[in-house]
Amino acid sequence: MIYHLFQWFEKMGWDFPGANLMNYISFRSALCIILALINVFWLGPKVIRWLQKKQIGEEIRDLGLEGQLAKKGTPTMGGLIILASILVPVLLFCNLTSVYVLLLIFTTVCLGAIGFKDDSIKVFKKNKEGMKEKSKIFGQLAVGLVVGITLLASPQNVIRLYSENPHSGGKSEVVKGVGDEKVIYYRDVKSRTTTIPFLKHNEFKYSWLAPGEGRFRDWATNVIYVILITFIVIAVSNGTNLTDGMDGLASGTSAIVGVTIAILAYLSGNAIFADYLSIMYIPNTGEIVIFMAAFVGALIGFLWYNTYPAQIFMGDTGSLAIGGIIGVAAIMIRKELMIPLLCGIFFMESLSVLIQRYYFKYTKKKKGEGVRVFRMSPLHHHFQKENPDAIIQWPHHVTPEAKITVHFWIVTIILGILTVITLKIR
Numbered sequence: 001m002i003y004h005l006f007q008w009f010e011k012m013g014w015d016f017p018g019a020n021l022m023n024y025i026s027f028r029s030a031l032c033i034i035l036a037l038i039n040v041f042w043l044g045p046k047v048i049r050w051l052q053k054k055q056i057g058e059e060i061r062d063l064g065l066e067g068q069l070a071k072k073g074t075p076t077m078g079g080l081i082i083l084a085s086i087l088v089p090v091l092l093f094c095n096l097t098s099v100y101v102l103l104l105i106f107t108t109v110c111l112g113a114i115g116f117k118d119d120s121i122k123v124f125k126k127n128k129e130g131m132k133e134k135s136k137i138f139g140q141l142a143v144g145l146v147v148g149i150t151l152l153a154s155p156q157n158v159i160r161l162y163s164e165n166p167h168s169g170g171k172s173e174v175v176k177g178v179g180d181e182k183v184i185y186y187r188d189v190k191s192r193t194t195t196i197p198f199l200k201h202n203e204f205k206y207s208w209l210a211p212g213e214g215r216f217r218d219w220a221t222n223v224i225y226v227i228l229i230t231f232i233v234i235a236v237s238n239g240t241n242l243t244d245g246m247d248g249l250a251s252g253t254s255a256i257v258g259v260t261i262a263i264l265a266y267l268s269g270n271a272i273f274a275d276y277l278s279i280m281y282i283p284n285t286g287e288i289v290i291f292m293a294a295f296v297g298a299l300i301g302f303l304w305y306n307t308y309p310a311q312i313f314m315g316d317t318g319s320l321a322i323g324g325i326i327g328v329a330a331i332m333i334r335k336e337l338m339i340p341l342l343c344g345i346f347f348m349e350s351l352s353v354l355i356q357r358y359y360f361k362y363t364k365k366k367k368g369e370g371v372r373v374f375r376m377s378p379l380h381h382h383f384q385k386e387n388p389d390a391i392i393q394w395p396h397h398v399t400p401e402a403k404i405t406v407h408f409w410i411v412t413i414i415l416g417i418l419t420v421i422t423l424k425i426r
Contacts, residue, residue, distance in 0.1 A: 001092055002093060003022055003028065003092070004096065006019055025266070025286040028290050029289055029290050030293070031089065032094075032294035035089040035093075036088075036296075036301060037298075039081075039084060039085035039298070040081055040298055040302055043081050043085065044081055044312075047081050048075055048305065048311055048312050051075035051077065051312070076312070076314075076315040077315045078305070078312035078315060078318060079116070079119075079314040079317030079318020079322075080318075081305075082299065082302050082321075083112045085294070085298035087109075089297070090290070093290060099151075099157060100284065100287050101288075101291060103146075103151070104291050104325060106146065107143060107321070108324070108325060110143045111139075111143055111237055111320045111321040111323075111324040112318075114131070114136060115241075118130040130316065140238075141230060141234065143233055144229060144232070144234055145226060148225065148229035149226055151229070151331070151332070152192075152225060156284065158188040158189055158191070158282075159188070159191050159193065159281065159334075160186050160187070160188050160189075160282070161186060161187055161189060162184050163184070171185070171186060188283065192205065193280070193334065194206070194336055195280065195338065196337055203280065207221040209224050232327045232330070232336050233324055233327045235350070236323045236326055236327030236330075236339060236343060237321075237322075237324040238323065239346030240319045240323030242349045242350055242378045243345060243349045244316075244319040245381065246380055247309060247310035247402070248308060248310070248405050249405045249408055250314065250318075251322075252303060252409045253409060253412045254322045254326065255299035255303070256412045256413055257342055257416065258295045258325075259292075259296055259416065261329050261333070262289050264333050264419070264420065264423075265292065265329070265332075265333045266286070268280060268281065268282045268334070269282055269283065269284065277423045279423055282334065285332065288329055291329070295325060299322070302314065308402040308405065326343065338419050338422065341418060341422070342419040344412070345412050349378040349379050352374055352379035353377045355377075357377075359371065360372055372387065372390045373390065373392060374390055375390040380404055380405075380408065383395065383398070383399040384399065384404060385398065
């Protein structure tokens with residue numbers, strides 16, 4: 001809103017010192033980080049006290065984990081602090097006509113609402129299972145479909161192709177070089193194309209997956225595109241939800257992933273860097289950088305209250321929305337195929353649950369007795385528990401919770417660095 005107010009001042013010809021700063025991505029990103037931190041530090045104590053007063057605390061099942069029962073009664077639904085601290089600076093400093101910003105706000109609100117309902121059932125109805133799994137998936141499915149169809153239809157979701165040929169069509173602009181100027185021609189095209197990591201010619205077209213020819217192939221490509229986007233939104237939001245099992249684990253890893261996505265968005269939205277790195281130039285992704293700045297600021301602020309021993313848990317209210325934001329932002333900058341690398345922790349957490357569940361069922365059916373691959377799933381609990389009957393016994397000791405969390409942060413930092421350098425290493 002403040003951004004649009006300054007744009008109106010400029011349109012009216014009301015120029016005053018410093019007004020032009022609102023046109024800089026770096027300045028608005030800094031404001032978002034600062035305001036998000038201030039919001040968390042202002043809201044945090046108030047929300048924690050209110051939740052404690054209402055006795056809205058986490059119900060803990062005894063799974064034999066070190067320090068687990070000490071967490072009983074710790075306030076949950078802290079995701080409300082995160083979401084409010086993201087949305088306030090975004091509404092003030094982002095361009096609210098950008099389809100990218102609007103979809104990220106939509107994702108934040110909708111998945112936050114699904115998570116809030118899930119937490120409410122757990123807390124108020126004392127039902128540890130929360131929402132029915134089908135209902136939760138249906139809500140995530142609806143969000144994914146809206147995101148996919150909107151990106152497919154929006155004229156803002158384009159890539160920009162440059163050429164020095166004046167007959168290439170489109171528009172032209174003057175580019176200043178060292179000691180000279182030249183005219184570059186460009187056109188914005190709708191493209192269902194994404195980036196493949198590690199390959200020299202690293203563009204993947206969704207049309208390659210579609211059967212048939214002509215209009216039918218275009219229709220099939222659109223369907224495949226929407227289905228894959230929906231799957232990514234569901235997968236990443238659930239992966240983040242599974243990772244939220246230790247103090248500071250989900251919030252810390254998500255903040256690191258958010259920084260990486262902001263870097264990728266900035267590089268993709270800058271014509272000079274995009275040309276140097278030979279990656280797709282996607283106009284107007286600077287607004288994604290600003291949104292992710294608020295996202296990172298809110299998560300870092302939340303860590304103040306969420307690190308071991310946690311004063312508050314984010315709950316599904318936070319984890320589902322955080323995962324959705326990461327997934328949708330990656331899709332917008334056309335880096336969705338890099339998610340298994342960038343979100344490697346989320347991916348491994350989800351994979352560990354699937355392996356544990358299905359291998360246990362398989363061995364129980366075959367041998368009459370289920371066998372566990374990990375000591376416990378999700379993966380972070382494997383390092384926290386002793387189970388001599390599990391197939392994987394490494395490491396041969398129980399690791400303290402705080403140490404596991406920091407180790408996972410370090411792994412996420414390494415994966416984030418690898419994700420960025422894949423832009424150049426092919």
